[in-house]
Amino acid sequence: MPVHNTSRPKFRPIINLLLLLSFFSSISSASTLSTVIDRGDLNCGVYPDDPGRSAISVKGHWRGFYVDFCKAVAAAVLKNPNYINYVEVKAKTRFTSLEDKVVDVVMYSSTWTLGRENKYHIRFPAIYLFDGQGFVVRKSSNIKSLADLNGKNICVTENTTTQKNIEEYITTQNFNSTIIFVNGDQFFRSNVCDAYTADRMNLLINLANRTDRQEDYSVLPMTFSREPIGPTVRDDDPQWEKIIRSVVQATILAEEKGITSSNVDLIRKTSKNIEINNLLGNSGSIGVQLGLDPDWAYRVIKAVGNYEEIFNRYFGPGTPVDTKRGLNALWSDGGILFAPPFK
Template sequence: MKTIGKLFLTLAVLAFVCTGAMAGTLEKVQKDGQLILGVSEGVAGFSAPDSNGRWAGFDVDMGRAVAAAVLKDPEAIKFVPLASKQKIVAVSSGQVDLSRGTTWTMKRDCKQGVDFTAVLFYDGQGFMVKKSLGVEKALDLDGGSVAVVSGTTSELNVADFARANGIKLETVVFESKKEAFNAYVAGRTDAFTTDVSQLASLRAGAANADQHIILPEVFSKEPLAPFVRHGDQQWKDLVTWILFGLIEAEEKGITQANVLEMKASSTDPLIQRMLGATGDTGSLLDLDNDWLVRAIQAVGNYGEMYDRNFGPKSALNIPRGYNNLWNKGGLIYAMPIR
């Protein structure tokens, strides 16, 4: 019995040590003085180098908000481009501290060593075809071929769509979105499929963009969320509440331009608490009370981020739709900061 007791004690100690070893991303980032951010290999609107080689996009802005809150420097980021099939392993293994938004699924959340934070962007999968194909709806693709990227949810979604609708689709799998898209453009497949936002992004950057159309059907739910290594609850909480703070800032009319004025003059108790004029929200994240002020100064509120990367003044011009605030007909909703 004593031997068994010692065995259980040893296992318990090992479990405690392993759990402790998994924690500490905040301390690591602060010690290193930089955030290692996993980004795409180049998807305009989400993460791609601009004409000056500076990374830009919605996912990049989220990373800069985290770096500003944690390190007081939104530029203290090392960007690591990752193919779709690499992004989960890169986070679970600790290669990167935070990864670009990806579809939050049961399998990924439960069995692949990562934890999702909160939804950054609501998306859905669709098809792109050339106008010359004469296809007006997805069911017209029956018997055709579709380019798809490996390591994504797209493969299963296409198979489910075809089976549910009694049609046949041949999927041709490629390692990266760029490779899949180029194969489609070259005529190797009849269609290309991925999230609708990325279809719009790739079309916008293509030669003769007006020759490609996105079919009207959206046939999957793709809630895109930043994710972190499983087991590091402190880091997960921090990233989650920075995102909620940016959303709440839009709802309260706090912008990149007026955040300091709002902190100094607002009499709204919630705004005072959010911006650190009262209360002590920073202690809940192991940060100081200006954590959200710095994040907003770096990238603006959620709406400003959206407009900059997807709005009418961007190359994509994607209507907000589901990505509008909950009180404006969308699904974007922050948990209470209190």
């Protein structure tokens, strides 16, 4: 008589139960979009008093590079770029505010690291700035290179990748340097530090807004690290993660295709390009796949423009920062910025 294995069926109910729990867990966690729509506002985390990136203007309106990406998400999801609650977050609360569900997304100068994703249960859906750590010094200090930092007081903002980078460098180089935790504003208002280290964009913004004597300072020419900067969301909602990623990528693709806030209506009516039509909702099903309507990206571009428009509005020629695109130029213009095919 053949022997039948009667043990396998006993595991089927357990396996089915696990699959069922996983299914319902994914449904319950993928609720950010519906929560935002039901609420009628996007809770967007931004750093306060950071001119060029996120700050309240003299007219009482939030403005800045990161603010425009808050507006872009609101335009895509809520069909109005002004339906936003701006929630002020800082270095210590930018990730915990997501964990505590105080915010739906954080638009901040946060460096994407695998450790942060795992520790705080967050995701970096996209990169909207490619940056690197640098140093600003007083010209009178005669600091010209990293070697000249030996024995100096170096200021850095606490709870940042910048802090960890400089601490590791000092240790490996056996420098007799002292780390002091202050922000850029404090560096320019006191003489406690010989150098201040932060992302290079951070340094340029501080130089433009925190001192009236820019000629007394210089940013050292070397870049100390790679800092991919992006928005953050919780890691329990892949649909919301895709929406945030797609919003950023839509602005990048719009620049590549020559679509601006001024000409988007004309291009939408006349273009025969498949990617443009997929982007602007004339064809394809990207909007449906994201859980949005076909016009989501059209509204984004109409509200804030393409990536070049956003960058130049706050960092480009004629602004206090007045910096070049560098790595943040399109791949076709010598940078590394590109969006995946919208197909």
